[in-house]
Amino acid sequence: xxxxxxxxxxxxxxxxxxxxxxxxxxxxxxxxxxxxxxxxxxxxxxxxxxxxxxxxxxxxxxxxxxxxxxxxxxxxxxxxxxxxxxxxxxxxxxxxxxxxxxxxxxxxxxxxxxxxxxxxxxxxxxxxxxxxxxxxxxxxxxxxxxxxxxxxxxxxxxxxxxxxxxxxxxxxxxxxxxxxxxxxxxxxxxxxxxxxxxxxxxxxxxxxxxxxxxxxxxxxxxxxxxxxxxxxxxxxxxxxxxxxxxxxxxxxxxxxxxxxxxxxxxxxxxxxxxxxxxxxxxxxxxxxxxxxxxxxxxxxxxxxxxxxxxxxxxxxxxxxxxxxxxxxxxxxxxxxxxxxx
Amino acid sequence: xxxxxxxxxxxxxxxxxxxxxxxxxxxxxxxxxxxxxxxxxxxxxxxxxxxxxxxxxxxxxxxxxxxxxxxxxxxxxxxxxxxxxxxxxxxxxxxxxxxxxxxxxxxxxxxxxxxxxxxxxxxxxxxxxxxxxxxxxxxxxxxxxxxxxxxxxxxxxxxxxxxxxxxxxxxxxxxxxxxxxxxxxxxxxxxxxxxxxxxxxxxxxxxxxxxxxxxxxxxxxxxxxxxxxxxxxxxxxxxxxxxxxxxxxxxxxxxxxxxxxxxxxxxxxxxxxxxxxxxxxxxxxxxxxxxxxxxxxxxxxxxxxxxxxxxxxxxxxxxxxxxxxxxxxxxxxxxxxxxxxxxxxx
Numbered sequence: 308x309x310x311x312x313x314x315x316x317x318x319x320x321x322x323x324x325x326x327x328x329x330x331x332x333x334x335x336x337x338x339x340x341x342x343x344x345x346x347x348x349x350x351x352x353x354x355x356x357x358x359x360x361x362x363x364x365x366x367x368x369x370x371x372x373x374x375x376x377x378x379x380x381x382x383x384x385x386x387x388x389x390x391x392x393x394x395x396x397x398x399x400x401x402x403x404x405x406x407x408x409x410x411x412x413x414x415x416x417x418x419x420x421x422x423x424x425x426x427x428x429x430x431x432x433x434x435x436x437x438x439x440x441x442x443x444x445x446x447x448x449x450x451x452x453x454x455x456x457x458x459x460x461x462x463x464x465x466x467x468x469x470x471x472x473x474x475x476x477x478x479x480x481x482x483x484x485x486x487x488x489x490x491x492x493x494x495x496x497x498x499x500x501x502x503x504x505x506x507x508x509x510x511x512x513x514x515x516x517x518x519x520x521x522x523x524x525x526x527x528x529x530x531x532x533x534x535x536x537x538x539x540x541x542x543x544x545x546x547x548x549x550x551x552x553x554x555x556x557x558x559x560x561x562x563x564x565x566x567x568x569x570x571x572x573x574x575x576x577x578x579x580x581x582x583x584x585x586x587x588x589x590x591x592x593x594x595x596x597x598x599x600x601x602x603x604x605x606x607x608x609x610x611x612x613x614x615x616x617x618x619x620x621x622x623x624x625x626x627x628x629x630x631x632x633x634x635x636x637x638x639x640x641x642x643x644x645x646x647x648x
Numbered sequence: 649x650x651x652x653x654x655x656x657x658x659x660x661x662x663x664x665x666x667x668x669x670x671x672x673x674x675x676x677x678x679x680x681x682x683x684x685x686x687x688x689x690x691x692x693x694x695x696x697x698x699x700x701x702x703x704x705x706x707x708x709x710x711x712x713x714x715x716x717x718x719x720x721x722x723x724x725x726x727x728x729x730x731x732x733x734x735x736x737x738x739x740x741x742x743x744x745x746x747x748x749x750x751x752x753x754x755x756x757x758x759x760x761x762x763x764x765x766x767x768x769x770x771x772x773x774x775x776x777x778x779x780x781x782x783x784x785x786x787x788x789x790x791x792x793x794x795x796x797x798x799x800x801x802x803x804x805x806x807x808x809x810x811x812x813x814x815x816x817x818x819x820x821x822x823x824x825x826x827x828x829x830x831x832x833x834x835x836x837x838x839x840x841x842x843x844x845x846x847x848x849x850x851x852x853x854x855x856x857x858x859x860x861x862x863x864x865x866x867x868x869x870x871x872x873x874x875x876x877x878x879x880x881x882x883x884x885x886x887x888x889x890x891x892x893x894x895x896x897x898x899x900x901x902x903x904x905x906x907x908x909x910x911x912x913x914x915x916x917x918x919x920x921x922x923x924x925x926x927x928x929x930x931x932x933x934x935x936x937x938x939x940x941x942x943x944x945x946x947x948x949x950x951x952x953x954x955x956x957x958x959x960x961x962x963x964x965x966x967x968x969x970x971x972x973x974x975x976x977x978x979x980x981x982x983x984x985x986x987x988x989x990x991x992x993x994x
Contacts, residue, residue, distance in 0.1 A: 361850035471938040501708040502877055503921050506934025528850070535923035535932065558925055572855035573925050576883035576907050590820050591850075 317388070318349035319522045320373065320407065320490050325382035327368050338595040342368045344546045345618075346382070350490055350522040355513070357525040357533035357554065360543030361569075363591060366526045369543075370492045373524065374409040375400060405435050408483035412495035414475035418467040424451075424478055425463040431485040450481040454511060473504035480511065491515075494526045509536045530573060534558045539627070542566045545592050545602035547618070552628035562630045565603045601632070609634055669696035670738060670838055670871050671720070677732035678715050678724065687942040689715045689728070691895040694970070697839065702865070702872040704886030704903065706879050706918070708939050711892040713875045717843045720873070721760050722750055737839070756786055759832035761825075763844035768828070769816040775802070775827055776812045782834050801830040806860055822853035829861065836868060843875045858885055879922055883907045888976075891915045894940050894950040897970060901977040911979045913958075914951045949982065957983055 325346040332338040343365040350356055360366045371377045373384060375391075383390045391403055411417045418427060428447045432438040439446065451459040454477040467475055476496060483491055493512065497505040513536060515521050525537050533540045533554055540554040542563065550563040561567045592602055601607070604614040613619075613633055622635045678690035690712040697703045705713045718724045720735055722742060735742040737757060745753060754760075762768065769778060779801060780794035789797075799809035805826040816824055825845065832840050842861075846854035858881070865872065876882050882889055883903050890900040891912065899912040910916040917935045937954040940946050946953050952963040962982050970980040973988045 361852070473938060501939060502879075503708055503918060503935035504938060506921050506923075506932050507936070510931070510934070529923075530851075531923040531925045534925055534929065555929065568852060570925060572852040574851075574855075574878060574880035574884050575925060576880055577924075577926055590822065590853075 317351075318385075319352055319387060320350040320524075321383075321385040321388075322346055322348050322369065322373065323383040323385065325369065325372055325384065326380045327365070327372060327377060328380045340594045341546050341597050342594060343372070346548050347621075348524075348541060348548065348551075350524055352489065352522050353516055353520040354539065355516055355523040355525050355537040357527060357537030357540045358543060358548075359527055359530045359533050359540055359569075361528055361591065363545075363594070364543040365546040366543050367494050370409065370494045370524060370526050374407055374492050375403060376409075401435065404488075405486045406488055407490040407492065408486060408488040410476070410479050410483055410491060410493045410496045413499055414472055414479055415467075415499070417479055418475055420467055422466070423463065424456075424465050424467070424470075427467075427478060427482055428463075428485055431482055435486045437486060446485075450485055453484060453515075454478070454481045456481070471504070472500045473507060476500060476508055477511065480508075480515075484515070488521065490522045490524070492524045492526070495528070496525075497532070498527070498529065505532070512536065530558060530569060542569065545597055546594060547602055547631065549601075549603065549632065550630040552624070556628055562624060562628075562635060563603075563632050564607045564609055564634070566630075568606075666699050668698075670699050670701075671697040671873075672736040673716070673720070673733070674736070675733040676716065676719060676735065677730070678712070678719055679729055679731050681727045681729065682943075685943045688945070689895050689942060690719065693733075693892075693895075693897050695890055695897065695900060697871050697873060699838070699871055700865070700869045701888065702874055702886045704874045704876070704882040704889040705892060706876060706882050706889060707892030708877060710894075710939055710942070712895040713892050714843050717760065717841045717873065717875055720841060721754055721758055723760070752786070755782060755832075755837065756835050757837050758839045758841065759835075759837040760841040760843065761828055761832050761845045763847050767824075769824055771816050774813050774815055775819075778827070779831055779834060782831050786835055797834070798830075801833055802827075804833065804864065805830045806856075820853075822849055822857065825849060825853075825857060826860070829857070829864075833864065833868070837870060839871045839873065841873045841875070844877070845874075846881075847876065847878070854881070879918060880924070891918065894945055895942060896950065896980065898951065898981065899979040900970070901974075901979075905974075905977060911973060911977075911984050912981045913955050913983070915979075917954075917956075949980075959983060959986075 325343060327343040329340040329342055330337055331340060346369050348356060358366045358369060368377060372379045379392065384392055386403065386406060394403065425447055428450050429443055432443065432446055447463055448459040451457070451462050456462040456474060456477050470478065497508050500508065509532065512523060516523055525533065527533055537554045539551065540557045541548050541551040542557065542565065543549065544565045550557060550561070550566050557566065558570065561570050592605060599617060600615040601618055604610050607614065611633060619631045619633045619636060621629050621631055623629050624635060674694050676690055676693045677688065680687040680689055693716060695703065705716065707713050715724070715728065719730055720742065722745070724730065730743060776795055776798055779798035780791065783789065783794040783797055799812055802809045802812060807823055807826050819827065846857055849857065862885070874882065874886055883906070886903045888900065889903045889906050890897045891914065892898065893914050899906065899910070899915045906915060910919050920932055921934045923932060935954055940950060940953070948964040948966055949955070949968050952958045955963065959982055966982070968980045968982050968985065970978045971985055973979050973984055
């Protein structure tokens with residue numbers, strides 16, 4: 308799994324400086340919620356990038372911007388190197404979504420209860436002009452086959468309420484696959500499912516990555532599942548992506564103090580209860596209040612004056628590994644100086 | 649200030665012997681009488697909880713674990729009915745209690761913390777009012793004394809007592825859940841039932857709260873029935889664990905033993921359904937198929953349609969009994985029973 312990061316030269320989908328501010332409140336008292344600030348990420352064919360963070364960290368907002376459900380406040384979204392944010396209108400959106408599809412968390416509300424499974428899969432084929440004359444039935448069957456809902460004819464004639472959560476999420480995946488996308492953005496695709504069937508869905512998506520070379524963004528709060536499924540992991544805190552790199556490296560050797568805190572809190576029967584975060588009493592900051600500095604500064608045990616004044620830039624720790632934290636800035640500088648001299 | 653409200657005196661005199669179970673559940677059967685038919689959500693479930701013990705119940709949604717929590721506190725509402733079995737608390741049969749006896753029993757002896765509890769706080773009452781309500785309903789004390797006790801409880805669960813006049817919306821989810829735990833502790837119960845107490849919370853907050861509960865337990869010595877679908881958390885936190893599938897306990901054993909060597913095929917596969925943050929990165933299989941619809945449960949062993957090691961001609965016909973397979977350890981599986989019998993012969 309690990310070598311895949313180096314093999315992919317051209318990102319399929321890229322976010323540059325992606326920022327989203329929501330303005331809420333009343334006419335007299337406006338609040339700006341800084342949901343996402345300066346997010347950068349690249350998705351490559353045949354590779355899964357996980358975006359890990361707790362609720363409210365902005366991870367779903369990034370996915371929704373990438374699929375063009377939310378208009379970014381600033382920043383760029385590049386598909387095959389071209390900024391697509393300028394493309395307006397239904398036709399352009401349809402064209403974009405034939406390449407970039409999304410799978411949502413809730414398989415119970417994302418399917419229409421009065422339509423059979425067949426109708427759910429025919430619809431994208433027809434809308435996107437992928438339906439072949441007289442072959443529609445076969446195409447639907449083939450999609451169901453790909454997500455292992457067999458016998459296919461039987462499943463095609465069912466209604467959503469006749470399926471289990473895992474089976475519904477398979478339908479949602481089949482529906483996304485109908486347009487033959489190159490990128491799938493999966494927003495917490497397994498967190499509402501029973502534990503025994505989560506793996507089946509993750510394994511199915513891993514198969515699609517490997518066999519169809521699909522680029523995945525895997526949005527999750529469960530860092531253990533990111534380790535299982537994702538080649539690369541990005542960690543988000545209060546609207547900022549604070550660390551990124553090959554999943555195994557990030558998880559075994561976290562650098563950013565927030566990533567360290569997060570990992571120490573994940574239940575781990577091998578280590579037991581008494582290790583970890585006893586002294587941390589902090590809470591995620593109010594996103595209407597986050598200022599110019601690092602959002603983790605109020606909770607960080609290594610906090611320095613500069614952390615409150617300015618968000619640290621990206622420190623490249625190794626070829627595929629980076630963080631945004633002043634603790635590592637001079638380390639990197641020293642190493643650069645050492646390399647130059 | 650009244651002496652019963654100082655921190656030291658939170659300790660109730662515990663008269664119950666430590667080597668006798670505090671809670672005994674025997675052959676409990678709970679049914680939901682629905683339009684689609686009768687669902688036996690809890691089927692012949694037996695287990696004990698000893699003083700100062702944490703017993704965990706794990707299983708997937710619909711396996712009956714929450715129904716057990718509600719049965720113990722007699723909070724089940726129609727269409728759910730307890731149709732058989734016994735639940736004894738310190739020797740007293742809970743199922744025989746009248747409504748007014750129950751009012752004295754809940755909170756006083758057994759408290760319950762639910763997953764959605766943090767959203768069950770009354771939004772128009774301050775934290776102070778909600779905690780003192782519980783105290784003043786059960787104890788003859790003045791408002792001032794009750795408030796003093798409420799401040800003490802907030803301190804105990806790690807909330808600044810000066811926030812006592814806050815309203816629920818002014819607190820984060822984690823703090824609201826701490827308030828609910830404070831209310832559960834208010835009358836110093838012997839048993840606290842926690843049904844997914846941290847599931848709605850972020851993992852860092854979950855860890856803070858679990859550690860808080862752990863240290864409170866060490867201080868006050870109550871028992872916990874801890875219910876969650878998160879096996880990793882359960883193994884970390886519990887002394888003993890019962891694994892439930894489709895309304896039945898299929899395995900019950902000390903947490904460390906279940907973690908090291910699960911015996912029931914369902915337990916084993918369930919363990920193998922959790923990616924971890926340490927150890928080898930291997931392909932995990934999960935469990936093929938889905939949990940059964942309990943309107944028409946599978947014949948024989950309810951796990952047999954999903955079981956990769958089922959014995960043809962046996963498992964689909966005969967429901968396995970929960971049998972001792974070692975000291976302090978039980979499992980309900982024909983294959984395990986056979987293995988144990990073989991070992992005993994050799």
